[in-house]
Amino acid sequence: MSGAPLTDPALSALAALSARLGAERSLIQGAGGNTSLKRGDAELWVKASGTWLAAAERQPIFVGLDLAELRRRMAADEAEPAMPARLDPAGALRPSIETTLHALLPHAVVVHVHSVNAIAFAVRRDGPELVAERLEGLRWAWVPYAKPGLPLTRAVQARLQGAPDVLVLGNHGLVVGAGSTEAAEALLAEVERRLAVPARPAPAADLPALERLAARSAGRYRPARLAEAHAAATDPASAAAAGRGSLYPDHVVFLGASPLPVLPPERAEPWLAAAGGHLPALLLVEGAGALLRADLGAGAEEMAACLGLVLPRLDPAAPLVFLSAGQEAELLDWDAEKYRQSLNTAEQ
Template structure:
């Protein structure tokens, strides 16, 4: 009935039920699409990505920070906000335009750190994904030119790298005169805007088809060796659970790229600063025997064997290890790559908003 909402949204107050009898019907398509794209690891990894819907001129509903799109039909993951308030606070250069603009100030969930980006875009529906195909272009120095060949005929824009949140929103503002429906975010991901949920889904499919990159064939993990190394680590490390993660170690080209640095923000947030330790099997065995630091590197790539994750890490780290194994085999060995520098990594690691998001993903699988 009119007083019920899809599971992706919190229950309405009595006042809201009277004022907005069509809220459930308006929001249901976004919940369904969010769950669908959230279940596709090629588009979304763990708590990454976000979606939103504007209702008229007054409201925007956006995914909450740290929640998983894949679970949109299972639990509340969306927050309602006053759209004009966000835009006023954004124009006034407030440090946090979104939090004070919640329709329910007592709500537990925090709006996504990308809420201002969603609010700024003119589209009714906005999808922000960390597509591994898009990342295969977004991390290249020549990514803009390469993507232009694929996206010809679409209204799209390249957005230079900026820290997620307000800096990224301001970077997006600079390309709005081009009226893009597609944003390719350098070293970050992809944004799609449309007037309906179905149109946004169709445009996302179109862009994904155009940007599709065939991954190199990679050998499977050597599970016996990884299990032996985990025993040597005495509970401090375990083999990565997701099969995709091991490609970063079993493919020599990917392994060489991984050792050079981090390519996108969520890698830093969930796997720590670069470089990722890479080693031969014998080197890994030696270090696991002799180094007993319980806060060692989050991810260790063992050449020819696979990926080891620190045992205390949860599903967010698992997903980001898998993302690495999906992105790297899609990169041309001769591609000029752009890695996040030390200062860019530092500002992500010392950011309260990302510490909060990380804390919500610390639970075990």
């Protein structure tokens, strides 16, 4: 597998920043998020699709592209402008789905995270007004939801008036850009400080009850391994919101389309006993915790944990915006996301 040489000081700094971000589940979950570095108008080094930022200092996760060629192809409105612009055409890594977004922004360093604090605002209908209060004094823009990839890049392009350094992506996450890795990390920390939302305390999982239910599933389900996941079921307000729909793309990609089954324990047991062929990825058992389909790997575990981090940060009375059935379908039927799913079956 090819990737960026970490003997280069600038790329080493990007890898170190990426690893720090990837180690913080409130910012990055699994293979989510991406970072990049530009060398003037000549080169763009961007995280590869399906790789984990947490592994940036252990594995080659960056792909180099001819930035001028990539931007020319974007201007020509080519459907897949990144792949032909690779500096190593024979390499095994594929550029991030969000490569065109990184190429569009003028900053030398761009960081895209799935911050649970930012998502807590990004899924609200009144999110733009609330964020405006908190980010006053920063150069920022709100970008309405668009499918990741080139559609999102075009949506961002329409919001670049005022040269924002911070982008809050509706139903998606957060992007910051700066002139160096140090400045990008500092700006991200400041935005996170301003957007911080305390999570409601949630009761601990009832692991014995979950184990009993898993046994009733004949090995098809198991308790979620990451403790954060269970809050989506043990906090009543979170469980109620979870059953209403999907809030952000990676939930759909790794856990499937809505509706997510949310059941009280007395209904969960007969549901598991009667479950047929197509099993949902995640089952929330009210008051007990989260059951994950046993065949799923680390990517799904991380997204179950993300749900348990996001939902307790949402005001039960907040006006939420859920992804539509059409938006879910275009994510599930997208080859780029199927590729990313295929790389996330094992622990990193």
